[in-house]
Amino acid sequence: MTAVSTSSIAIRSYGAHSTADCHRFAQIVLPLAGELSMDIAGRHSVIDRSIAAYVEAGSWHDQVSDVANRSLILDLFPSELDARLSDRLASRPFISMTPEAANLVAYMESVMNRGRLLPHRLKLWIPLLLDALLGEEPQLPSRLARLFAAVEADPSKEWTVEVMAERTGVSVSRLHAIFHESVGKSPRAWLTATRLNFVCHLLTVTDLPVAELAHRAGYSDQSALTRAMRKAMDLTPAAYRRQARAQA
Template sequence: MSSPAFNIRRYGPSSNVDQHAFAQWVVPLRGELAFELEGRGARLDRLQGAFVAPMAGHAQAAGEDDRFLIVDCPAALFDDDTLDRLRRQPVLALPAPVRAMAQRVGATARPQMDAATVQRELPTLLQAFSLSGSATRLQAVCARVERSPGEAWPVERMAAAVGVSASRLHALFREAFALSPQAWLSASRLRWARARLADSDNAIADIAQHAGYSEQSALTRALRREWGMTPAEYRRRHRPL
């Protein structure tokens, strides 16, 4: 492809593995996406997106009401260091400016954005995930939390992983994500639990424990507050046919 493109898409309950020669960002607008990239699974939602490097195999599944901003981008727009970093760590904590940009674009109700919109909004993505982006230094610790959300993650541990004080970590998270570190941790735990509810037969109490909740009722409260349903209801709705 010769120029970037912004598209609003929906996905069905399954897809074949796809590959393409251009880079691509996946930014959820509504709902969530079960995403597989080069054999690695992830669950994407409004706080977490993904970067698909050129020729990386990927597949996805979503509900019919879920919507996503898909940004196709020529690989030539990236310097080698940025492209390599995104290739190695493709699941991305979405900075607040990126989430706001996605909502602006999604509010237009057009499936494909015109060239003027692309030219105006693309710099937000390029800057957010550049080496100097406000969230770049936090991506590694966010990825560690995402892999093991059930572990104990006091702010001091997260701060040590970044190499800053606890107070500085709070400031960095607020600047990058408009969230506190503990709010990000809570979202990661709920995301992990949702994935296990959808793709396993594990007991709900076991899922809650391994996600880091003190008891099943804590998971139930969190899921009902954020998604309007109990764990059992979520499992029935999202279990593959």
């Protein structure tokens, strides 16, 4: 079976020697420090923190610099990039950074400097970045990513399916369809899994009482959290904490 290619991101630096290349995936070059002289399919510009570059899949490109430089390089495969967005980016490969895009780049730089980047965070970040670079109304993948980020940031909120649909800008029935297509779960099942992942993390790294964790994760009380964990994992919160610490 052929492996499925997925987006990836890295921090790279370039020197004064040509590194001309052509590959089957698109790239977004987001300078962090210094500047790069880039040529993309015959179009040339110098980019820095105020300008990003988009390299269409299959386009020859080159980047050189005589000064110290660092850039975030985002690789995007065609199956992960909406054709309409790809066409808009390819039509103007050198893009002025909006304040929103600059903030997202600064966030990702901070995450990567701290260590390993979890794949789900990159998946959430990409549609937000694309919307910010193009300066347009958020598209559905970005709206869904923002919902995911909002729930992860505040799982204690009363996240009913109706509230999640309103946050995403779709009907309840459409939200169910989107979730089944995107994550293979209903919105409620995804919410439960997200809350339990949050609880499991805190059980492992803190000594907070289970009742406090239940409150932080949006459960009515400790008993409700215990029932949810038993159903999903066949473990109580206390048993999970003991097991996680014994393995550590």
